[in-house]
Amino acid sequence: MVRSWPLWIVSFLKLVGWGLGLYAVLCLLAFLTQRRMMYFPDREPEPEAVQRAVGARLVPWRDAKGGVLGWRRAARSGAPRILVLHGNAGDALGRLDYLPVFEAAGFEGVLLEYPGYGPREGERSEASLVADARAALQQLKAESSAPVILLGESLGSGVAAQVAAAEPKLVAGLLLATPFARMTEVAAHHYPYLPMKLIMRDRWDSLGAIRGYRGPVAMVIAGQDEVVGAEQGRRLAQGCPGAVRIWEVPRATHNDLPLAPGRPPWSEALVFLQGRAGMKQ
Secondary structure, rough: OOOOHHHHHHHHHHHHHHHEEEEEEEEHHHHHHHHHHHHOEEEOOOHHHHHHHHHHOOOOEEEOOEEEEEEEHHHHHOOOOEEOOOOOOOHHHHOOOOOHHHHHHEEEEEEEOOOOOOOOOOOOOOHHHHHHHHHHHHHHHHOOOOOOOEEOOHHHHHHHHHHHHOOHHHHHHHEEEEOEEEHHHHHHHHHOOOOHHHHHOOOOOOHHHOOOOOOOOOEEEEOOOOOHHHHHHHHHHHHHOOOOEEEEEEEOOOOOOOOOOOOOOHHHHHHHHHHHOOOOO
């Protein structure tokens, strides 16, 4: 004779089943929409973007087919270049404040626009952003032998680390602002109720990538970084096999690092990179 389970156990098991089903649906939604949760581009037609650039005394930087790669000054001085790889939100023209900082230190700043950002078409993904940045770096080196430093801001620090590991001979140094060690760890911190380390497609393992680059690395860390956390940058620095130096701004949050031409931490970081890369100062 088969004994039936008590009603309360049956009800409990049904409740658990429903809960697991809902959790599975939540995980599936997170998997399918994760790139919308990671990339927050500003989009606009090319004529409007060009108009904004001209207002800031910039011109389009174009590829061999005439497509927009990014933005730069019209004049070419032959100075060493800094290729700006921006964070996950906005667009490249939103990073204009970097240019006076670099120009005061004797560099030309070049703003790369990612695929799917600003006027550019294309997929927003780890693979596409890294491939595009590598192509942009190669184009810069083809036009001049002057050194190129990569500035990686937030998500862009992940792009910079991977590009430097793939093209170490083309990268004179890395300047990383509010960097992270592993994006899976950052996501797990913000979404502790989801198995982010299992479901993330764009994993952005900067700690793994940086081990393949032996050039100089300068890091500017926000001490009160509420997005990636200051400890992520410190851990990334520990993984650098070459010369590395950290500047930590104790009271800064993720999006308010000070940007003033000729002032620390940027002036000191650039001097450090110039010296370690053997550039004339």
